[in-house]
Amino acid sequence: LDSHTHTPFSRSAIGTFFQQRPLLTNPFTQDALLRAYLQRHLPVRGVQEELMRFGERVVCEVEALGRQCELNPPALQRYDPWGRRLDRILTCDAWAHLRRISAHEGLVAAAYERTYGEWSRVFQMSKMYLFAPSAGLYTCPLAMTDGAAKVIETLGMPARKAFERLTTRDDKRFWTSGQWMTERRGGSDVSSGTETVAKRQQDGWFKLYGFKWFTSATDADMTLTLARVTDEHGRTTPGSRGLSLFLAEVWDSDGSSNGIEVQRLKDKLGTRQVPTAELLLDGMNARLLSEEGRGVASIANMLTITRIYNTVCAVAAMRRIVHLSREYACKRSAFGKLLKDHALHVQTLSRMEVETRAAFLLTMEVCRLLGREENRSASEREILLLRLMTPVAKLYTAKQAVSVVSEGLESFGGQGYIEDTGLPSMLRDAQVLSIWEGTTNVLSLDVLRSIEKSSGSVLQAFFSDERLQPAEASPALRPALASLRASLSALKRFCETAASRPTGAIELSARDLAYSLARVYMGALLVDHAAWEHATHTDVYTALRWCDQDVCPVVSRDAAGCFDPQTTAMDSALVYDG
Ligand code: UCC
Numbered sequence: 001l002d003s004h005t006h007t008p009f010s011r012s013a014i015g016t017f018f019q020q021r022p023l024l025t026n027p028f029t030q031d032a033l034l035r036a037y038l039q040r041h042l043p044v045r046g047v048q049e050e051l052m053r054f055g056e057r058v059v060c061e062v063e064a065l066g067r068q069c070e071l072n073p074p075a076l077q078r079y080d081p082w083g084r085r086l087d088r089i090l091t092c093d094a095w096a097h098l099r100r101i102s103a104h105e106g107l108v109a110a111a112y113e114r115t116y117g118e119w120s121r122v123f124q125m126s127k128m129y130l131f132a133p134s135a136g137l138y139t140c141p142l143a144m145t146d147g148a149a150k151v152i153e154t155l156g157m158p159a160r161k162a163f164e165r166l167t168t169r170d171d172k173r174f175w176t177s178g179q180w181m182t183e184r185r186g187g188s189d190v191s192s193g194t195e196t197v198a199k200r201q202q203d204g205w206f207k208l209y210g211f212k213w214f215t216s217a218t219d220a221d222m223t224l225t226l227a228r229v230t231d232e233h234g235r236t237t238p239g240s241r242g243l244s245l246f247l248a249e250v251w252d253s254d255g256s257s258n259g260i261e262v263q264r265l266k267d268k269l270g271t272r273q274v275p276t277a278e279l280l281l282d283g284m285n286a287r288l289l290s291e292e293g294r295g296v297a298s299i300a301n302m303l304t305i306t307r308i309y310n311t312v313c314a315v316a317a318m319r320r321i322v323h324l325s326r327e328y329a330c331k332r333s334a335f336g337k338l339l340k341d342h343a344l345h346v347q348t349l350s351r352m353e354v355e356t357r358a359a360f361l362l363t364m365e366v367c368r369l370l371g372r373e374e375n376r377s378a379s380e381r382e383i384l385l386l387r388l389m390t391p392v393a394k395l396y397t398a399k400q401a402v403s404v405v406s407e408g409l410e411s412f413g414g415q416g417y418i419e420d421t422g423l424p425s426m427l428r429d430a431q432v433l434s435i436w437e438g439t440t441n442v443l444s445l446d447v448l449r450s451i452e453k454s455s456g457s458v459l460q461a462f463f464s465d466e467r468l469q470p471a472e473a474s475p476a477l478r479p480a481l482a483s484l485r486a487s488l489s490a491l492k493r494f495c496e497t498a499a500s501r502p503t504g505a506i507e508l509s510a511r512d513l514a515y516s517l518a519r520v521y522m523g524a525l526l527v528d529h530a531a532w533e534h535a536t537h538t539d540v541y542t543a544l545r546w547c548d549q550d551v552c553p554v555v556s557r558d559a560a561g562c563f564d565p566q567t568t569a570m571d572s573a574l575v576y577d578g
């Protein structure tokens with residue numbers, strides 16, 4: 001007998017067992033909640049077929065392209081062979097292919113074609129949600145492209161040609177946009193941090209001089225950026241009032257860059273597919289888009305869109321990891337049975353699913369509000385809610401994504417840590433979601449800004465939601481309703497007493513307040529969904545599970561004295577102990 005046929009670990013045989021990998025299948029057919037949500041709110045013929053078709057394309061085509069982008073990150077070609085400065089960012093073919101697919105599929109255009117009226121954003125973002133986890137972060141340039149189109153539209157079409165290019169389905173004409181805000185001194189505090197100056201030219205255009213410290217998808221065709229207009233003595237106005245919004249094309253008609261030097265590409269933890277660069281603006285020709293001094297307020301419309309994309313991409317990442325984790329649990333055995341038959345493992349997966357469902361409903365709610373606002377069918381209350389819930393949804397889902405994706409990696413055991421499974425990049429890419437487009441604390445303060453600026457009307461809009469009414473009729477939902485009602489009353493009391501608190505207390509409560517608004521709203525949306533006539537027992541179970549937890553941490557932390565300004569000294573002592 002040949003010993004090789006009987007010795008499993010000899011040289012020619014490396015064992016007989018090979019674990020089957022988790023298989024990605026059509027993300028639309030896999031997603032019970034997305035399908036139910038659309039069946040309930042957008043039961044239009046063609047929508048489900050379109051998403052089914054697109055889901056198939058994501059698996060068969062987009063997934064491989066996204067992976068290629070991860071494996072072939074962009075490079076900077078600074079000089080040509082003869083020493084001339086080029087500053088060309090080289091991206092892989094897959095990146096270019098994703099651009100074409102994005103244009104053809106109307107991933108931005110669908111929002112502006114408004115085929116589904118007030119539901120057009122929900123439709124567009126449903127597509128984006130299917131696309132995002134496979135698309136190698138091509139969602140990043142799309143977010144900024146959509147945001148730029150939104151700014152132009154809101155300002156009354158001062159750049160119609162650019163708008164048409166940003167929203168076309170023709171890949172030959174399609175433009176992507178950048179969003180260059182962050183400078184060395186500040187990415188959060190843009191108003192103090194912006195040093196870039198804009199010098200007016202005789203023809204009414206401007207030349208910009210400055211240094212943009214983080215610019216993503218720097219291969220864009222155009223960008224929106226902030227700068228300070230100089231007066232005839234070269235002086236500028238400090239702070240927010242000195243900032244204006246500019247539109248610049250990145251490349252001149254001869255293919256050379258528009259007064260831009262790429263200093264270097266960033267070496268990043270994740271988002272490696274995306275070229276993120278440091279740019280020196282050395283006389284970049286640009287046109288003023290906003291009124292002078294209205295730069296921050298004008299670019300805020302872009303921030304609304306990019307923050308909503310961030311939210312969509314966060315929940316999409318969660319859904320993808322749950323999809324793969326549950327699939328793997330049907331294939332992997334340990335201790336004599338499949339993982340799916342280990343109650344503790346399934347409990348872990350079900351907790352991830354609850355987080356994902358809550359995040360999904362909040363995300364779609366924000367998209368619904370945006371769609372209504374754009375269709376001019378939103379009530380005043382809905383416009384206020386959109387303002388309040390955009391930062392809330394962004395900050396909360398970003399944190400959920402890091403936690404759910406991290407848990408998801410663990411569900412593959414050691415394989416979750418192995419690069420060529422493609423899983424680790426999901427965690428790396430999730431980590432950015434809470435940093436860019438405003439960090440958690442900065443967005444928590446934006447929530448306070450929205451409350452203050454509206455003299456509390458955004459909170460009135462929040463508390464006047466009558467969505468819980470239909471659930472009264474469902475005995476199964478009673479515990480969830482009771483918990484939500486108690487939390488809502490406590491949250492309302494907290495907000496009512498806010499004004500009388502000592503200076504500093506409200507700022508200290510900002511993050512917990514934002515988390516509470518998120519969790520309570522998610523609870524209400526889960527209960528509302530579970531009260532729908534076609535809801536399933538798993539919808540009811542999700543609502544109950546969500547409302548089991550402390551959905552209102554601002555109240556419990558307040559009771560523990562966490563927002564007493566005197567805690568700041570102790571916090572500081574603790575942090576700097578030793
Ligand atoms: O990070 C980036 C990444 C790009 C990659 C794209 C990824 C997309 C997602 C894809 C997923 C895969 S781009 C850079 C992002 N940077 C930020 O997010 C900045 C973070 N910092 C802030 O948000 C700050 O809060 C600032 C910069 C807005 C603070 O500025 P000010 O000037 O100190 O704020 P003020 O003075 O309070 O506000 C100035 C005006 C006010 O309007 P008026 O003058 O009419 O009273 C505010 O009400 O701006 C208005 N405003 C807003 N309006 C400020 N924030 C908002 C807002 N969020 N919505 C509406």
Ligand code: FAD
Pocket residue numbers: 179180181182185186187188189214215216217268271276432435436437438439440441442445
């Ligand atoms: P800082 O503002 O220095 O913040 C540091 C810490 O302080 C944070 O934890 C923050 O929460 C906290 N903090 C700040 N202020 C307060 C406060 N008032 N109260 C409490 N806590 C506070 N920017 C662009 O303009 N365009 C881009 O295309 C772009 N792409 C990016 C791509 C990547 C991969 C990354 C990582 C960043 C990108 N950025 C981009 C920059 C990004 O928007 C900023 O990094 C971000 O807004 C934070 O700004 P900062 O880095 O200056 O941090």
